[in-house]
Amino acid sequence: MTRSRTLMSETTENSSPERKLRVENPTSRDIADIAGVSQATVSRALRDSPLVRKETRERIQAIARELNYFVNRNAAGLRTHQSNTIALLMFDDASEGEDTSQNLFLLSMLDAITRAAARYGYDVLVSLQQLHDDWHIEYQASHRADGLILLGYGDYVEYREKLEALSRANTRFMIWGPVVKDQPGHSFGCDNDNGGYQATGHLISLGRKNIALIGSTSRRSPELAARYTGYVRALEDAGLEENPKLVLTAQNSEQQGYAAAIDLLESGEPFDAIFAVTDLIAIGAMRALQDNGISVPEDVSIVGFDDMPLAAHVSPALTTVQQNARFGAEGLVRGIVGMIEGKPVSSTLMAPKLVVRQSCGAIRND
Amino acid sequence: MTRSRTLMSETTENSSPERKLRVENPTSRDIADIAGVSQATVSRALRDSPLVRKETRERIQAIARELNYFVNRNAAGLRTHQSNTIALLMFDDASEGEDTSQNLFLLSMLDAITRAAARYGYDVLVSLQQLHDDWHIEYQASHRADGLILLGYGDYVEYREKLEALSRANTRFMIWGPVVKDQPGHSFGCDNDNGGYQATGHLISLGRKNIALIGSTSRRSPELAARYTGYVRALEDAGLEENPKLVLTAQNSEQQGYAAAIDLLESGEPFDAIFAVTDLIAIGAMRALQDNGISVPEDVSIVGFDDMPLAAHVSPALTTVQQNARFGAEGLVRGIVGMIEGKPVSSTLMAPKLVVRQSCGAIRND
DNA sequence: CTGAAAGCGCTTACAG
DNA sequence: CTGAAAGCGCTTACAG
Numbered sequence A, B: 001m002t003r004s005r006t007l008m009s010e011t012t013e014n015s016s017p018e019r020k021l022r023v024e025n026p027t028s029r030d031i032a033d034i035a036g037v038s039q040a041t042v043s044r045a046l047r048d049s050p051l052v053r054k055e056t057r058e059r060i061q062a063i064a065r066e067l068n069y070f071v072n073r074n075a076a077g078l079r080t081h082q083s084n085t086i087a088l089l090m091f092d093d094a095s096e097g098e099d100t101s102q103n104l105f106l107l108s109m110l111d112a113i114t115r116a117a118a119r120y121g122y123d124v125l126v127s128l129q130q131l132h133d134d135w136h137i138e139y140q141a142s143h144r145a146d147g148l149i150l151l152g153y154g155d156y157v158e159y160r161e162k163l164e165a166l167s168r169a170n171t172r173f174m175i176w177g178p179v180v181k182d183q184p185g186h187s188f189g190c191d192n193d194n195g196g197y198q199a200t201g202h203l204i205s206l207g208r209k210n211i212a213l214i215g216s217t218s219r220r221s222p223e224l225a226a227r228y229t230g231y232v233r234a235l236e237d238a239g240l241e242e243n244p245k246l247v248l249t250a251q252n253s254e255q256q257g258y259a260a261a262i263d264l265l266e267s268g269e270p271f272d273a274i275f276a277v278t279d280l281i282a283i284g285a286m287r288a289l290q291d292n293g294i295s296v297p298e299d300v301s302i303v304g305f306d307d308m309p310l311a312a313h314v315s316p317a318l319t320t321v322q323q324n325a326r327f328g329a330e331g332l333v334r335g336i337v338g339m340i341e342g343k344p345v346s347s348t349l350m351a352p353k354l355v356v357r358q359s360c361g362a363i364r365n366d
Numbered sequence C, D: 001c002t003g004a005a006a007g008c009g010c011t012t013a014c015a016g
Helices: A028-035 A039-046 A054-067 A073-080 A100-119 A136-141 A156-168 A192-205 A222-237 A254-267 A279-291 A309-313 A325-340 B028-035 B039-046 B054-067 B073-080 B100-119 B136-141 B156-168 B192-205 B222-237 B254-267 B279-291 B309-313 B325-340
Strands: A085-091 A123-129 A147-151 A173-176 A186-190 A211-215 A247-249 A273-276 A301-303 A320-322 A348-350 A353-355 B085-091 B123-129 B147-151 B173-176 B186-190 B211-215 B247-249 B273-276 B301-303 B320-322 B348-350 B353-355
Touching (some): A039 A054, A123 A136, A192 A211, A192 A353, A211 A222, A211 A254, A247 A254, A254 A273, A279 A309, A309 B309, A325 A348, B085 B100, B085 B136, B085 B325, B100 B123, B100 B147, B123 B136, B156 B173, B186 B325, B192 B211, B192 B273, B192 B301, B192 B320, B192 B353, B211 B222, B211 B254, B211 B279, B247 B254, B254 B273
Parallel strands (some): A085 A123, A085 A147, A173 A186, A186 A348, A211 A273, B186 B348, B273 B301
């Protein structure tokens, strides 16, 4: 039982292309009928195969264009075992909108990843998930995606389990973020240690001696912990001693930054600078100091990390360490496409950039 | 030529499920062989068909789970002519990162749309495009998506042409945003007129008489223009006359808000309040006033629109009109899923919510 | 340079 | 409740 179609030019095989053609949902067979060639030739022509004579190829492509024909991706994918799609899994831990301002970085990553993927001929399937969700493996196993990119996470220890599961299922994936020992899969991320080093080094170069750190040294947050190790390295290289009393713990939020700075003040330990391992912490800490009559940067210099949009808008504008989303996205996509094509892929860290504004005292307000 | 497989339990058809099974990339045939049923029965069982005896169904599902089997979406899609995927086209006009802070709203929409789509059993394919890109039609025609959701746009007039093209190609789509006369397709958006009415009404209720508007009345920005008409309605309802000298033009940026406020000051026309049709404009205008020694909200009340994260952080915190992303996303997804399922769908506007902070003078700083 | 044919892995009438 | 069979729309050896 052949599907009946309304082909206006069914009888005049080689009708001039000027003729308006109408087919409901054209297939390569329809194109073939109209062009008077086999369906196989249409398939070849549409994929720009040099096997097809140029003239024929162009005629076929013109007909396809006129009919608004596009290759059925399900059929092509079934044949080739490819989807030309990358699944982007974003683990958004912002519990109920609290820290969403942070996530603008995710948006720029999404943007950059989508564009990079398009350049390689891939679509991007997005899924915002909680860490406890469990569909990670399904994307590749169901042939919806040829590989995954993982972005963001909450607790690294929990995250790590997911990575192991993906690896066991032979899923291809690239991770944005930390490079931890024996971590499964490949990653592309920011050299957080280097960023911490730059931030701290900058404060030292401004003559600051008692530099506090607010952040985390936990293996549950390896990225933040790496910023801390960079801090320690910078101090050592400058011949300064690390003072444990100046190392405070805070998760990534203004509230916790605020609280940690208050603790710091109440400890009575003298300090003339703070390296906060995230902008949110930095902004909270800055508020705490200002609320207590301490002037930034005159009395205390502050440097953050992330360069979220808010950083430029607080007063004084925050000096911070910036990661290049475009570069990161390009690296992730290049990596996953490489894995899909069976090329060797390695993990990479890119150097972040210090953005100097007012909060450190290197630049005066004009 | 049958594909050779390594099935450990090939011989023992009804082997106990405790036995570890290994197949490289299992298909429904493999499951069928192991379960000792036909491939058709496996297909039915995996789709929870009541046609299959409960016991058989559960046995099959257990085997599938153990083998880490997932239905090949390409094959299923080819058969059913569905992809269970929604394409989300985000038109991001932020020319080179300038206004990206605005786009956090897009991120919350993306988040909410993805979650809503998952609830309906749909994946989300994301594409960030420029308005001049031209792949809109391809998504549905290539069976990569069953329908589109369009988010954001620059110039409405140009956007409108894309909508007409989509409509001509019989593409299913839902639009986030404006409802304009004779617009093709269906939309779900914010009642901007109502929002403008609320904002202006609030200023009036605070005793303000000379309320300026900074924004747009152009048909190229129907959403902004609707906020303007709400402003006019509120004035009328309060028996106030619209003063053309108090209506200034600005596109959505701090710079233009700043410039417009300066123009307003230099015009010499007295005013005691500003309704800025976007937060970015409001923040720019606020800076301009403050730079000229005018106190907000003592001398001039300001209300914005959007409630971007920055709004709560500027000083004084900005009173503004908020759109509910979650609600909007749900409406868009419900709409497009309805269209896919052939149900009747209509366009809807949801009422925004006034968020009162310090900049209008209704709340004192504590 | 082109065509006939097989087959990718499903879903679903049809028949029992 | 289950199976045999057709067919979705492609891509790609194979043969000419």
